[in-house]
Structures are given as structure tokens and as C-alpha cells.
Amino acid sequence: MTAVPHSPPAAIQLRGVGKRFTGSDGEAVGVAPTDLDVAAGEIHGIIGFSGAGKSTLLRLVNLLERPDSGEVIVHGENLTRMSPPQLRAARQRIGMIFQHFNLLHNRTVADNVAFPLRIAGASPERIRERVQACLSFVGLSDKAEAWPSQLSGGQKQRVAIARALAPEPHLLLADEPTSALDPRTTLSLLEVLDDVNRRLGVTILLVSHEMAVIRRLCHRVSVMEAGEVIERVELANGQVPPDSRLAQWLTEFGGASPTPAQAAGALEKESASV
């Protein structure tokens, strides 16, 4: 037998995954059948204009959106072939955060973080231990008994990250996680997400329309337009390859600061939006 070189399974493999909605004018919108491979440990960005299909593509990964066609494979498991209980179990291993945080308002911060563990039937000891660990990871140990309405936007998103991390997911889906936040808060949240990736080894699929966010975090980026991924770009140290469509967009729509330091600086001023 020949030894097959063993590489860790890809975190995400989309195979011909598409989703069509019929728009109000009868035009088909959504996401055209797409392939996507995200390696374990990668931070992969999805960028594009509003309505390009970024959120839909992201939501196809945990099947919040049921694809019309294709297969969704996450860490070797084919989600599209699962029964509803199997899918729910698989979703417990995939974290998700949102632009508007989506915290439970009538539960304390600690209970929000405990929520995914409770529905998974974790023991009280494990819940206590994970809530503590995750709140300390995002720097909010002192807010455990606060209500979400008492927190700032940045703190709410930290709680949402702690909640997503509680069941120790291997993958985090993030839909415009900083788009409701000011530039300074955005920057500190990007630090947290970077930590999630580096220290915990969590793969991240990140949707954003802000180039500075993508540059600061992502190893690779899928560029979307009108429901199609038109380009995949490697971002070595936040550098956008000059011959790419993305580079062209940047010169067209501004914010073409090439180094990560400058990209972070751009966040502080006006974040570059495509």
C-alpha cells in the first residue's frame, strides 16, 4: 500500500451549492451554484456590494438557507444528507455571529453564553466552566450577571462571540460582525476574532463589505457580485494582488492602502467600503 499524504480535512467544502430567490420584479436573485473550499484554520472572507449574495452564501454553510442544488460538507460531514436531528447536532459544532448580535434580551450575559450548551444538554459543571472560560476569553468576566440592554454594541458582540465559542466549535460563521460598530470598536473586535483563530484554532468564514476588515483578518477572500463568486484572492499580509478585480475595485471606490498597518489606520478614519 502506498502511503497517502494525510492533510486535515477541509473545514468547508461547497460543491455546486446554489440558492435562487425570485425577486419582486421576477428576476432571479440569490447565489448561483458555487464551489468553495476553506481549509481548517483559515480565515476566509466574502466581500461584495450589498445584495451580492454574501449572507446567503454564508447561511448555506450551516443550512439556514436550504440549497436548491449541491452539497455542503463541513469537516467531512455532508450536512445536505442529514436528518433534522443530525443537522441540529452538526450545527452545535458551528458557531455563528451576526451584525445585530441577536442576543436573548431577557437572559443575562451568562445565560446567553450558556444557551447553546443548555440546548445541547450539557452538565451544569461543564456549563459553568465554559461560561467562565468564554467570558474571560472575550474580556467580559465582570459582566456575567448583566442584561444585554446594559451593554455597548461592542460588548454585545463580544457576548455573541463568547456564546458562539461555548460549545467549542471548529468553525465560526460571521455575518458583518462589525458593521453596526464604530471604527475603534471594530478594531478591538477584529483582535478578538484574530485571537479566536490563532489561539483556539477556529476556522472563520467572514462576510463583510468593508475592505479594511477583510484585509486585517483574512487569509483569502471570495469576491461576489450579483450572486456569483467572481474571484478568489490570496491576501498575503493584507496585500491585494494588483492584477485582481478586487484591486481594481479598491482604486475605483477608494481605500487602497496596501499595508496592514495602514489598513488598520483606515479603519480608524473612514473604513473603506466596496
Added chain:
Amino acid sequence: MFDLSIFDGVIELLPEIGKATGETLLMMAICLTAAVLIGGSLGIAVFLTSRGQALARYRRFNLLANAVINVVRSFPFIILLVAVSPFSRHIVGTSIGPLAASVPLSLAAIFYFARLIEQTLRDVPRGVIEAAEAMGASPLQIVFHVLLVEARSGLILAFTVLTVSFLSYSAVAGVVGGGGIGDLAIRYGYYRFETDIMVATIVLLVVMVQSIQFLGQWLARRLDKR
């Protein structure tokens, strides 16, 4: 001196007022329980099967349940009262008295509360429900861990509205021999012109409504952490 003799009639009738209050409470207990258990479940089911929600694929159920709720709710209560009278006799063995009146009261309360609940649950942001789905929550877990918790203030207020409405509906039930405080007011106050009895029963009803409303609003405010 203050002349208390005008209340002699009331004092004389105290046992009767007590009995009527008991009958009213019995009717309320039955119809509110039915409304919360059956109407509440129906309201939740209609919400979950509405567009964009977790069980939206059961569209037929949603359409049917909506139609039934609308039909029952469009009956004037007094007509419902008479219309289900044979049915009441079938269930409780008699068509008069508080037990018999509880049948049409429950019927009306169930569908009224179902609609109230369905509308109250719409206040829970779709994103919050979706976040729970993304975490792997089952539809039942979404109901008990998300919807009922996030909408709890609204649900308390809905129950308050239900209670107040059906306190006055139960008075109407008195007309067809349902008994209760409303029946007393009609028999003594209206037919016999015993104004003091009428005033006493109305005062009693006003106090009950005020207390229910106060309690409901206080509880709803306390539970709201949004």
C-alpha cells in the same frame, strides 16, 4: 351621621353576592385555563407555521387554523352563547349554570387568545430565533427557550387583556342563566330596580378589573429586560 341603611339591601344579599362571585371565578378559571392551554398552543402553532418561521412548510395547517380562528372570532358572543347551547348540554349535562356557560366562554377565549399569542410572538426578532436555529435548537426548544422567554412581558399583557375581556363576557353569560356577578346585576339591579345591588356589583367588577390590570402591568414591567 352617615346613613348606612342604603346598604341594607347589599348586606342582606351578601351571601348571594358571595355565591355569584364564586360562580364568576369558576367560569373564569375554566375558560382561562382552556384559553392558555389550547389557545396558547394553537397560537404558537400558527406562529411557527407562518411565513419565514421554522415550520413554514406546514402552510396548509396555517391557512386552515387562521380561517377557523377568524370564523369563531367573527361570531357575536351572544350568538355563540345560544348556538353552542345544545353542545354545552351534551358536554356538561345541562344548558344552564356556570358550567354550561363555560363551554361557549372557553370556545371564544381559546380562539381569542390564540390570535393574541400569535401576534405577541411576532415581536420576537426573527434574528434571535434564527440564532437559536443556528445553534441547533429544535422547534420545541425554540418555543420554550426563546419565544416564551423573549416575549414573556407581551404574553403577560395578552393574558391580562384576555382576563379583563372574559370577565365582562362572563357577565353576558349570565343572561342565559350562567350565573355569576353579571347575572346578579341583571336580576336585581336591572329587572328589580335595586340600584344599590347594581352599584355594588359594578363596584366589585371595577375593582376586579383594576386589580387584574395593575397586576398584569406590574408583572410585565418587572419581567421586561429589553
